[in-house]
Amino acid sequence: MVLTDTHTHLYYETDHEKLEGLMQRCTMNNVDRLFLPNVNSESVPLVFGLADSYPGSCFPMLGLHPCDVKEGWADEWQKIQHLGSGRKIYAIGEIGIDLYWDKTTLNHQIDAFRLQIKYAKDLNLPIVIHCRDAFTEVYNVLEQEADDRLRGVFHCFTGNAEQAGKITALGFYLGIGGVVTYKNGGIDKVIPHIDIRHLVLETDSPYLTPVPHRGKRNESSYLLYVAQKVADIYGMDVETVAEITTRNSKEIFAV
Structure with missing residues (x-):
C-alpha cells in the first residue's frame, strides 16, 4: 500500500532528528509520497532541502x-522564481485567494493568482489552490482561465456538493484532509456525492490534525487516519482508497 500526501509543510520542522522521526x-x-507546497521566498530553501534529503519521496x-x-x-x-531557477518542480502552489485574514488585498491576490496560473500553463504544470472564504472569487478566476492546460488540486476542500461539481467539471481534483475526521466538519456528508476518482488525500501538516490526534501538531504520517475515514465513507478498504488516490496524484503531478 502506498499513500500520497499531496499537501504537506513538513519542511517547517528544521530540527534534523525530529525531521528524521517524522x-x-x-x-x-506507508506514506511514501509527499508533495511540498511553497509559500514565500523564505520557505524555498526549506522545500528544496527536504526534497534533496529524501529524493523519490518528497516533491517540491x-x-x-x-x-x-x-x-x-x-x-x-x-x-x-529566481530561487527556483534550474530546479525540478512538480506544481505551482500553493496559490489562490484568502479573504479570511485580509480582504483589503483582494485585487492584489487576484492579480497574483492570475499571473501564477499563466506561469504554470507556460511550464505545463498543475496548480495547487488555496481558497479560504473566497470560493466565488477563486472560481471566477478559474472559469475565466479555463483551457486544456489548466489543471491541479483544490487544496483542503470543505465546500458543498454543488461547489465540488463546479470544481471537478473544470478538471480539478479535490484535496481531502483532516477535516473529514471532525465531528462537525461537514465534508464527510459531501464526499458520498463525489466520485473518488476526483479525490486526493492530504494533511496540510502541521495544520488540521485529524482525529484522534486533533489538538496536536499534525504530521504526514497521520494521513493514514484520513485515508481510513474516506474508506469508511465509501465502504471500501483503505488499500483501495490508497491505490485510487495515489493513482490520481500521479495523473496530476506526472510522477
Missing part, C-alpha cells in the same frame, strides 16, 4: 501563498 513514521504508515512546488501577497508582491514572486 519521515520514519511516514514510512511506518513553487508558489506565492495568498496570505503573503502584499504591496510589492511581484518582487517577492520574482525572487521565488
